[in-house]
Amino acid sequence: MTETPEGVYALTVAELRHYTDRLFFFRTERPDAFRFRSGEFVMIGLPPEVMEAAGGKAKTIWRAYSIASPAWEEHVDFYSIKVPDGPLTSVLAGIATGDTVWMRKKPTGTLVHDALVPGKRLFLLCTGTGIAPFASIIRDPETYEKFEKVYVIHTCRENAELQYGFDLVEEIANHEILSEIVGDKLVHWASCTREAPDTARGVHAGRMTDAMRSGALYEELGIGPLNPETCRVMICGSMDMLQDCKQLCEAGGLVEGSNAQPGQFVIERAFVG
Numbered sequence: 143m144t145e146t147p148e149g150v151y152a153l154t155v156a157e158l159r160h161y162t163d164r165l166f167f168f169r170t171e172r173p174d175a176f177r178f179r180s181g182e183f184v185m186i187g188l189p190p191e192v193m194e195a196a197g198g199k200a201k202t203i204w205r206a207y208s209i210a211s212p213a214w215e216e217h218v219d220f221y222s223i224k225v226p227d228g229p230l231t232s233v234l235a236g237i238a239t240g241d242t243v244w245m246r247k248k249p250t251g252t253l254v255h256d257a258l259v260p261g262k263r264l265f266l267l268c269t270g271t272g273i274a275p276f277a278s279i280i281r282d283p284e285t286y287e288k289f290e291k292v293y294v295i296h297t298c299r300e301n302a303e304l305q306y307g308f309d310l311v312e313e314i315a316n317h318e319i320l321s322e323i324v325g326d327k328l329v330h331w332a333s334c335t336r337e338a339p340d341t342a343r344g345v346h347a348g349r350m351t352d353a354m355r356s357g358a359l360y361e362e363l364g365i366g367p368l369n370p371e372t373c374r375v376m377i378c379g380s381m382d383m384l385q386d387c388k389q390l391c392e393a394g395g396l397v398e399g400s401n402a403q404p405g406q407f408v409i410e411r412a413f414v415g
């Protein structure tokens with residue numbers, strides 16, 4: 143086995159769950175010294191010999207991944223796409239418990255509390271694997287200290303792709319300490335675009351951005367539209383979705399923030415492409 147490079151942790155895969163043929167979850171042990179802020183991302187890859195054994199070059203391919211577990215957890219969670227010809231995920235999708243995943247030690251990102259000025263309502267807008275950083279944020283007690291209400295708004299193509307979000311909400315409801323902290327502050331709104339929604343589970347039809355433009359989303363949530371006094375927004379999804387959501391935030395009078403200059407909404411790409 144190749145020696146772990148400087149600045150990299152070798153993590154052992156402890157748990158795996160394949161949600162669909164496009165999506166899977168994996169959990170690794172957490173190195174004692176590893177610190178990050180909920181919502182940040184890291185670079186992950188596989189040791190060269192694993193890439194070579196899978197038919198590729200003996201070279202690590204690094205990709206950005208949001209950490210899907212909160213900063214206080216003893217493990218590190220990831221929620222991943224499987225791109226059939228994807229240089230990393232075509233191999234990563236085949237990992238098993240006990241296998242090694244490499245993670246660069248330095249986390250970074252803008253989907254963090256530090257990049258937002260105080261507010262009352264926090265909207266977490268995401269498509270596909272863009273829910274990963276919010277899996278971290280919604281399980282961080284700080285989120286509920288800072289906001290009165292937290293809305294996870296998740297759109298996917300198919301019902302089955304929304305399951306991870308439902309599992310997270312259920313996990314929080316069943317968690318001894320988190321359920322007390324979260325109470326009724328967390329609201330989960332899910333929709334799918336490419337098949338009939340599972341209405342029995344409360345799934346809606348169509349894109350979140352259409353429901354925001356028409357006002358149907360706010361009406362259902364029993365609140366007014368986005369406004370700079372009370373609303374803060376974190377956005378994570380495809381380029382198109384980011385553009386649409388950014389436009390909706392700006393139309394509502396919200397100003398984009400960053401770590402250096404906190405604002406009323408923040409953005410991160412869920413992938414490049």
Ligand SMILES: Cc1cc2nc3c(=O)[nH]c(=O)nc-3n(C[C@H](O)[C@H](O)[C@H](O)COP(=O)(O)OP(=O)(O)OC[C@H]3O[C@@H](n4cnc5c(N)ncnc54)[C@H](O)[C@@H]3O)c2cc1C
Pocket residue numbers: 183203205206207208209221222223224225227228229230231232270271274275410411412413414415
């Ligand atoms: C800041 C940041 C955070 C990210 N966090 C995550 C994460 O938590 N989970 C995750 O699965 N990916 C995440 N990604 C994407 C990730 O870095 C890789 O692109 C992805 O793992 C695929 O790697 P690959 O080498 O197999 O294919 P790549 O060569 O990286 O991608 C091939 C093509 O697949 C598509 N694609 C890539 N990633 C996705 C995706 N997540 N959803 C839909 N289509 C995609 C794009 O069209 C892309 O051009 C993140 C990207 C960025 C920039």
